[in-house]
Amino acid sequence: xxxxxxxxxxxxxxxxSQILMGLAILCSLVLAWLPSSYCYSTGxxxxxxxxxxxxLESVQYEKARQAAASGxxxxxxxxxxxxxxxxxxxxxxxxxxxxxxxxxxxxxIMPVAPLLHGVKEAFANPKTGMxxxxxxIDPEKLDDWYSLCNExxxxxMTMEQPESPAAQxxxxxxxxxxxxxxxxxxxxxxxxxxxxxxxxFLILLFCVVMAAPAFASGYQNGADDILRCTRHGRGxxxxxxxxxxxxxxxxxxxxxxxxxxxxxxxxxxxxCVQTSVQMMYSIxxxxxxxxxxxxLFFAGAATLSVLASxxxxxxxxxxxxxxxxxxxxxxxxxxxxxxxxxxxxxxISTWLGVLLPAGGTGIQASFLYAATDFQFLSLGPLAVxxxxxxxxxxxxxxxxxxxxxxxxxxxxxxx
Numbered sequence: 325x326x327x328x329x330x331x332x333x334x335x336x337x338x339x340x341s342q343i344l345m346g347l348a349i350l351c352s353l354v355l356a357w358l359p360s361s362y363c364y365s366t367g368x369x370x371x372x373x374x375x376x377x378x379x380l381e382s383v384q385y386e387k388a389r390q391a392a393a394s395g396x397x398x399x400x401x402x403x404x405x406x407x408x409x410x411x412x413x414x415x416x417x418x419x420x421x422x423x424x425x426x427x428x429x430x431x432x433i434m435p436v437a438p439l440l441h442g443v444k445e446a447f448a449n450p451k452t453g454m455x456x457x458x459x460x461i462d463p464e465k466l467d468d469w470y471s472l473c474n475e476x477x478x479x480x481m482t483m484e485q486p487e488s489p490a491a492q493x494x495x496x497x498x499x500x501x502x503x504x505x506x507x508x509x510x511x512x513x514x515x516x517x518x519x520x521x522x523x524x525f526l527i528l529l530f531c532v533v534m535a536a537p538a539f540a541s542g543y544q545n546g547a548d549d550i551l552r553c554t555r556h557g558r559g560x561x562x563x564x565x566x567x568x569x570x571x572x573x574x575x576x577x578x579x580x581x582x583x584x585x586x587x588x589x590x591x592x593x594x595x596c597v598q599t600s601v602q603m604m605y606s607i608x609x610x611x612x613x614x615x616x617x618x619x620l621f622f623a624g625a626a627t628l629s630v631l632a633s634x635x636x637x638x639x640x641x642x643x644x645x646x647x648x649x650x651x652x653x654x655x656x657x658x659x660x661x662x663x664x665x666x667x668x669x670x671x672i673s674t675w676l677g678v679l680l681p682a683g684g685t686g687i688q689a690s691f692l693y694a695a696t697d698f699q700f701l702s703l704g705p706l707a708v709x710x711x712x713x714x715x716x717x718x719x720x721x722x723x724x725x726x727x728x729x730x731x732x733x734x735x736x737x738x739x
Contacts, residue, residue, distance in 0.1 A: 356516075453480075495610055519584075532633060540644045640653050642733045661677045
């Protein structure tokens, strides 16, 4: 325990560690605020003049205008929203909402806009995936709104996973278990979750930078030669370094994630966490979570991704002879899932996103995007939803790379 405490102090007293931890907290607050700063809308002042609202003022204005839409998303509400939309566009003889005269959208369409989410998607052509405009939809068909959604997940999975009946069946079962009717509480947008993902990636890089010199620096400056002559200079010191690095990274990440979630929900309103994921992303998204649950699930999954990445970084550090080479290789492994998502075929990039530890918080591939997508890994007759495959991989990789690190360190021969 004494060695563990000393190792923690050694890590925390490093100037680079203190700088990165301070930056992490600052990034948590700044990134939580940024999505609200991009919000804008047009309103009317007391004199009836059109004014532009931005930031939190815009968020509060839209929430007030859409208060009647808040709550359960019933077929009756969706049908009424479509009828309102169609009547408004017919009244002004236009085919799209952006062709409406100034101020009309804000006064007539905005109050029901949250209920229109996913309507076009539910009526998409089952063979081509092309969605009609809202003006082409028959409101009478919305009496069976959730039946339409159930039909849509079947046709979508047939398009998404044509060669995997197991994936199609698994997706349909998952969607059937989603609690309906959905809930919507206007205010928050998907950007807030995108920025939580971005924060996760930044803190992942910070943790990797702190962990990379753990063993390599001792090889480089000769201090490791002395440590190996002591009573606990091999296996025990390696285990202590690993536990300390994982502890600092895990607690630090959870702290920043907590700061971000609290700040974000304070900006947009805590009632927004009750919004169904389907009302933020695809209307047939598979997880039966609320937005608040998605925030927490992502924070937990990203923590595992960070711990697995740090564990891999420690293994790399034990193999490299200099801190710079350990840092370079570790950062490359952090960026590889994002590069793979942009350049490699879908199946290969999906597998790399699952197997590489940093795939949980990548810019293009992450647990968040996997949870709102429809990707499955087919293993013979079985189909595993990608987010669960990621979590399983990280739970294996954390102890695996830790054990490999101890073994490599104990067998290391000074150069």
